[in-house]
Amino acid sequence: MVLRRLAALLVVLVIAGCGSAPPATSIAVGAGPDPATTLLAHLYAAALRSYGNAAHVEPSPDPLAGLDSGDVEVVPGFTGRLLVRFDPDATARAPEQVYRSMISALPEGIGAGDYAQSAEDKPALAVTEATATKWGRRDVAAVVRHCKGLTVGKVVGDRSPAAVATCRLPAATEFPTAAALVGALRSGRVAAAWTSTAVPETPDDAVVLSDKTSAIRAENVVPLYRRNELNERQVLALNEIAGELDTGSLADMLGKVASGIDPGAVADDWLAAHPLGH
Numbered sequence: 001m002v003l004r005r006l007a008a009l010l011v012v013l014v015i016a017g018c019g020s021a022p023p024a025t026s027i028a029v030g031a032g033p034d035p036a037t038t039l040l041a042h043l044y045a046a047a048l049r050s051y052g053n054a055a056h057v058e059p060s061p062d063p064l065a066g067l068d069s070g071d072v073e074v075v076p077g078f079t080g081r082l083l084v085r086f087d088p089d090a091t092a093r094a095p096e097q098v099y100r101s102m103i104s105a106l107p108e109g110i111g112a113g114d115y116a117q118s119a120e121d122k123p124a125l126a127v128t129e130a131t132a133t134k135w136g137r138r139d140v141a142a143v144v145r146h147c148k149g150l151t152v153g154k155v156v157g158d159r160s161p162a163a164v165a166t167c168r169l170p171a172a173t174e175f176p177t178a179a180a181l182v183g184a185l186r187s188g189r190v191a192a193a194w195t196s197t198a199v200p201e202t203p204d205d206a207v208v209l210s211d212k213t214s215a216i217r218a219e220n221v222v223p224l225y226r227r228n229e230l231n232e233r234q235v236l237a238l239n240e241i242a243g244e245l246d247t248g249s250l251a252d253m254l255g256k257v258a259s260g261i262d263p264g265a266v267a268d269d270w271l272a273a274h275p276l277g278h
Helices: 002-019 035-050 063-069 079-086 095-105 129-135 141-145 178-187 232-244 247-258 263-273
Strands: 027-031 055-059 074-078 110-112 123-128 152-155 173-175 192-196 206-208 221-226
Touching (some): 027 063, 035 074, 035 232, 035 263, 074 079, 079 221, 123 178, 129 141, 129 206, 152 178, 178 192
Parallel strands (some): 027 074, 152 192
Antiparallel strands (some): 074 221, 110 221
């Protein structure tokens, strides 16, 4: 009798186990080796989780290759860099044009979510206050007028466009640290220094030139994803970031990451202060 009851119980447990729903597959969000894409990967993973999806960050030296192979389902990035990756000869510079050109250049099976119109991390030029006053403008268009003989510098490894609109720049002098570059700018060794719109801190005596005419290619935050592997609600979760994130917040978060705070914790804190779906 006891053996029969145990056998009956085992049958019930097996049937119950067969009828239960399988655990949800965690959506892999690819993170590149740089701090910005790592932070964004955590941000998009957190957005997916806030919509009730299992999601995790998958570090990779080339997350776009992982997106192509199916190792990850989502990869964050910046519109201009992605456009150059898929269409190196593209000429678009304005945010909307870059986004549309990027979409047209995407491989089959890869889609793009909404781009964050207010969140970018694109190269920018900084000059001293004295130079800005001498030029009479605080926009990068002044660089075109003073192109001849212009000396520029950058930190080793940083991105630096070869041209600003019609101005073909000389090769940038490289410096080992941001502090060394700032020192060269102050001393006049270089007239302009490459920085970024999402750099956490800019020296008080430096002027970061605006770019009202899109003389430098746009670099807005955008997620790519594998088509037919995310449902509408999951894509909506990714798109929610575009309406909430701005450059100031991105710079602030990157500053926290640079100070040693875990990027996942930084992303979670930001999302807690900017709840999605409201």
